[in-house]
Structures are given as C-alpha cells and as structure tokens.
Amino acid sequence: MDDCLVVGGGVIGLSLAYELSGRGLRVHVVDRGVLGREASWAGAGILPPARLHRDIEPWDWLRARSHELYPVWSRALLEATGIDNGYRRCGGVYVARSRGEAAALAGLAAHFRQHQIEFQRLDQPQLAECEPALTLGMASGRLKAVYFAPDEAQLRNPRHLQALAAACRQRGVRLSEGVPVRGVRRNSGRLIAVETDAGPLFAANFAIASGAWTDRLLQMVGIPSGIRPVRGQMVLFRCPDRPLRRIINEGSRYLVARDDGFVLAGSSEEDAGFDKSTTPGVLNDLEQMARDLVPALRQAPVQQTWAGLRPGSIDGLPYIGRIGSLENAFVAAGHFRSGLHLAPATALVISDLICRQPVEIDLTAFRLTRG
Ligand SMILES: Cc1cc2nc3c(=O)[nH]c(=O)nc-3n(C[C@H](O)[C@H](O)[C@H](O)COP(=O)(O)OP(=O)(O)OC[C@H]3O[C@@H](n4cnc5c(N)ncnc54)[C@H](O)[C@@H]3O)c2cc1C
Structure with missing residues (x-):
C-alpha cells in the first residue's frame, strides 16, 4: 500500500510528492487530466522577494522559506533531470x-x-x-x-512542472493521469480510499491538492471550504x-x-x-x-x-493542514496568486504532518474551518 496518495498533480501536489519521496515514502499522484496543465501551467512564475527573520508570521514564513528553497530545489532538479526550470534572480x-x-x-x-x-x-x-x-x-x-x-525571481513554471514530474518518477513516485477522484471511503476517523472509475485507491495517508476544484472533494467529507x-x-x-x-x-x-x-x-x-x-x-x-x-x-x-x-480562498491565505478530525487526510490548496511561490514550503509542512513530525509554524491561520 502507498504511504500517501496525492490528489492533484499541479505544483502543490508534485512538490509534495517530490518532498515525500525524498524522505523515502511511497507516493502515488493522481490527476483527473494531464499533470501540471492547470493553474500551475498558466501562471507567470513570479517569486516576489521574501526573507526569513525572527518573529515572522506563518504566512510570511511560507513565502520566505519557499524563497530560500527555490534556488536549492532548482539546482537539485537540474542535476537530477537535466531540466533547467528557468529559476532566475532577475529582480x-x-x-x-x-x-x-x-x-x-x-x-x-x-x-x-x-x-x-x-x-x-x-x-x-x-x-x-x-x-x-x-x-x-x-x-x-x-x-x-x-x-x-x-x-525578486522568476521561474518558467511549465519547465519546473516537467522537472518535478521527472524527478518524482526517478524517486519511484507513481504518476497517474486521466484519473478523476469521484468520492472517498472513510471509516470513523480515517480515510480508507478514494473512489475512481478504475476502482478504489487505498493508502495510509491522503493529501488533497486539487487546486480550484478542491471544494468539491472537501464537500464529500462534509467540510466545505472557501476555495473557488x-x-x-x-x-x-x-x-x-x-x-x-x-x-x-x-x-x-x-x-x-x-x-x-x-x-x-x-x-x-x-x-x-x-x-x-x-x-x-x-x-x-x-x-x-x-x-x-x-x-x-x-x-x-x-x-x-x-x-x-x-x-x-476567502481571505487570500491557503488551506494547509489536517482535514477536520480525519487523522490521515490533509489539504494543501487555495494558494490563490502565490501557489508557485509557496509550493516548496507547503510541501515541507504537509510532509511533516504526514511523517508525524513537528511543524515549524502555527497552522491556525490556514485551517479549513476559518471564516
Ligand atoms: C494567470 C495566472 C498567473 C499566476 N501567476 C503566479 C505567479 O506569478 N506566482 C505564483 O506564485 N503563483 C501564480 N499563480 C497562482 C498559481 O498558479 C496557483 O496558486 C497554483 O498553480 C496552484 O497550484 P495547485 O497545484 O493548487 O493547482 P493546479 O495547478 O490547478 O492543480 C490542481 C490539479 O488538480 C487536478 N484535479 C482537480 N480535481 C481533481 C480530482 N477530482 N481528481 C484528480 N485530480 C483533480 C487538476 O486536474 C489539476 O491538475 C498564477 C495563476 C494564474 C491563473
């Protein structure tokens, strides 16, 4: 059985799969269409300036930590896949x-x-x-x-998505295209499987990273969000x-x-x-x-x-964290205008949650039930 099933192969889902597989987990990403062809492909790839410092708020931490990680990830992706994602500190x-x-x-x-x-x-x-x-x-x-x-930096996001997908494949991540998730199976406090046309997909953990379509999936577990x-x-x-x-x-x-x-x-x-x-x-x-x-x-x-x-999202902030009281289901969506920028730090946080490790920031501001 997979350690994590990620629903959605945009920049958030692929970054999460990259991070989790780097930590040795078995990961399966399913996308209802072609990987990385929705918002993550359409975006401009602007990475506005951000800097880590003491007493930083969680939102600014996400930006600053991602900003710090991008040159590191870009170099590692180039070395592993030969794909230059176009990361440039152009100002x-x-x-x-x-x-x-x-x-x-x-x-x-x-x-x-x-x-x-x-x-x-x-x-x-x-x-x-x-x-x-x-x-x-x-x-x-x-x-x-x-x-x-x-x-300020920029990224050629279509190339970045290709590099992430290639690196994920190298790390053994299963990437399935044309697989819409249509329902969920749960048993008291846990998700057991997601339902697809080809049958249920079982995993130990689930991460919902389905971008603008996330609310439809969250409604299936009875927790509607403000994602639109x-x-x-x-x-x-x-x-x-x-x-x-x-x-x-x-x-x-x-x-x-x-x-x-x-x-x-x-x-x-x-x-x-x-x-x-x-x-x-x-x-x-x-x-x-x-x-x-x-x-x-x-x-x-x-x-x-x-x-x-x-x-x-209702307030421009993403939804990052556990889905309600489900102990093995997580959401990473609603990143609005900053999803390309925030993807690496989002991947770190969700990976920490899945690996039951301490998270570096307070996730209260990003909870599903706010507003
Ligand atoms: C015009 C434009 C410019 C932008 N510019 C920037 C920028 O300069 N900098 C920046 O940081 N951000 C920018 N953004 C925002 C950024 O693109 C998004 O925040 C980010 O791409 C969201 O990533 P995602 O993975 O959550 O969503 P997506 O990339 O939309 O991926 C979601 C995936 O989930 C899949 N999916 C949905 N439902 C299901 C289901 N039921 N089953 C299986 N799969 C499913 C979809 O097929 C899709 O592939 C821009 C966006 C746009 C549109």
Whole structure:
C-alpha cells in the first residue's frame, strides 16, 4: 500500500510528492487530466522577494522559506533531470503611474523594510541603468514612483512542472493521469480510499491538492471550504530582442521577460466559474498596459493568449493542514496568486504532518474551518 496518495498533480501536489519521496515514502499522484496543465501551467512564475527573520508570521514564513528553497530545489532538479526550470534572480521593478499606486508602493516599501527585504527607490539615472526600457515613461513624468527589489525571481513554471514530474518518477513516485477522484471511503476517523472509475485507491495517508476544484472533494467529507476559481488571463508577446531585464510590477499587473525574448503580460482577477476562456476586453487591456509601459513592445506580435483558474480562498491565505478530525487526510490548496511561490514550503509542512513530525509554524491561520 502507498504511504500517501496525492490528489492533484499541479505544483502543490508534485512538490509534495517530490518532498515525500525524498524522505523515502511511497507516493502515488493522481490527476483527473494531464499533470501540471492547470493553474500551475498558466501562471507567470513570479517569486516576489521574501526573507526569513525572527518573529515572522506563518504566512510570511511560507513565502520566505519557499524563497530560500527555490534556488536549492532548482539546482537539485537540474542535476537530477537535466531540466533547467528557468529559476532566475532577475529582480523586480515596481512602478506607479497614479498617486494611488504611488501610495500603495509606499506601503510596499514599509513592508520590505519591516521584513528586511533589500530595495531602493530609483531616480531617473538609476532606472536608466536598472531597466532602460522604462526610462521614457519616467522622463515624460508618467511614472510617479519606481522601486527596485533585487531579490525578486522568476521561474518558467511549465519547465519546473516537467522537472518535478521527472524527478518524482526517478524517486519511484507513481504518476497517474486521466484519473478523476469521484468520492472517498472513510471509516470513523480515517480515510480508507478514494473512489475512481478504475476502482478504489487505498493508502495510509491522503493529501488533497486539487487546486480550484478542491471544494468539491472537501464537500464529500462534509467540510466545505472557501476555495473557488478566480480566472486570470495572460498575453505572451514574441520579441526579436530581449526588451526587458527585470520583472515589471504595476499594482496587480505585471510583465515578465523570459531569457529567449518572450514577454508575458498578466493578469486579471475574474469570477467566471470554471470557464477558462479568454475575453477580448481583458486581453486588449493587458496588451495596452504592456505597450504603454514598454514602448519596445508596440511592434511585438502576440504569440499566444490563455487563461487559468487560481484556487481562491476567502481571505487570500491557503488551506494547509489536517482535514477536520480525519487523522490521515490533509489539504494543501487555495494558494490563490502565490501557489508557485509557496509550493516548496507547503510541501515541507504537509510532509511533516504526514511523517508525524513537528511543524515549524502555527497552522491556525490556514485551517479549513476559518471564516
Ligand atoms: C494567470 C495566472 C498567473 C499566476 N501567476 C503566479 C505567479 O506569478 N506566482 C505564483 O506564485 N503563483 C501564480 N499563480 C497562482 C498559481 O498558479 C496557483 O496558486 C497554483 O498553480 C496552484 O497550484 P495547485 O497545484 O493548487 O493547482 P493546479 O495547478 O490547478 O492543480 C490542481 C490539479 O488538480 C487536478 N484535479 C482537480 N480535481 C481533481 C480530482 N477530482 N481528481 C484528480 N485530480 C483533480 C487538476 O486536474 C489539476 O491538475 C498564477 C495563476 C494564474 C491563473
């Protein structure tokens, strides 16, 4: 019998399987579709700066611990699989084009200061050096404030998912695609099996990491959560030269330059149920935002557009921990806009719970029954 059955092969489920198998456990991951093709594929792969320090809150610990683990995991995945997941500490520029955005950036600067995260406010010559593509905006007075955080990083998430899956296979993890979990079998305080079209799958422990679809499974054990899909749309530009060096953040929207010239523009936050269509209005807004901020993108053709469903929660925090009073069932879902970033630390925490080891943080803020 498997030590753990993981439902959902997105970044959360695969990171958990990677960590558990590294600790010597027998793991089976089942996904109703193709591994790593939902939100984890659709995301931008931005890893905002974060830093571990004393007296850190659990949410900031998740971010900071993950931030610390990413270079380590990326190196280990490259060595084990030969797949470069595109982890780069490229730095992030934060821009404000209105007074409201400038005030929000002042708040962000206070957060950076409190968490001892390196940053600086840039004047025009400094911006010209840091990110030349934006200097026109500053010279024309359209940029009211600009900050730079050198510790922001990026990941090519589709490649990261491939690397995780390959490393899991090497470690003996069973990865099953096209296997929707349709029900659960329980016996007093334990889950015994999950029901699939091919019959029940038994395991000693179960982890539910099914992203935006998690609430459906939790309802089967009688513990509904606040997890709901929040659609995000993306535009990918193809550029002959590399027009940007850094990640550019403006409020909740951003531009991410890949090494090979592609530039991603994202994203929206929409309540559209489980509909993954793109819409002309949102795509046009994203294109315009990108081309206004970076004039070099005005000639760049759009290569591809897509949408993904983030697993939203009632308060933006994930659900991480035991499922109700079930002693062998755990949830890791609802990571909203930060699931790619938070995956390694989430995997550590759930692995500690499954291995009955002390967890490094208080999980109260992430319990299912809050709100
Ligand atoms: C446009 C966009 C941009 C984003 N940008 C960033 C970013 O820059 N940085 C960041 O950190 N995060 C980002 N995110 C958020 C991040 O992508 C998500 O938080 C993260 O991918 C969630 O991972 P997951 O594994 O929980 O979900 P998913 O990747 O959605 O995986 C869940 C898996 O569970 C499977 N599943 C569902 N139900 C069942 C079932 N019943 N049985 C079996 N399998 C099932 C699904 O098929 C799916 O493969 C972005 C998201 C979007 C959409």
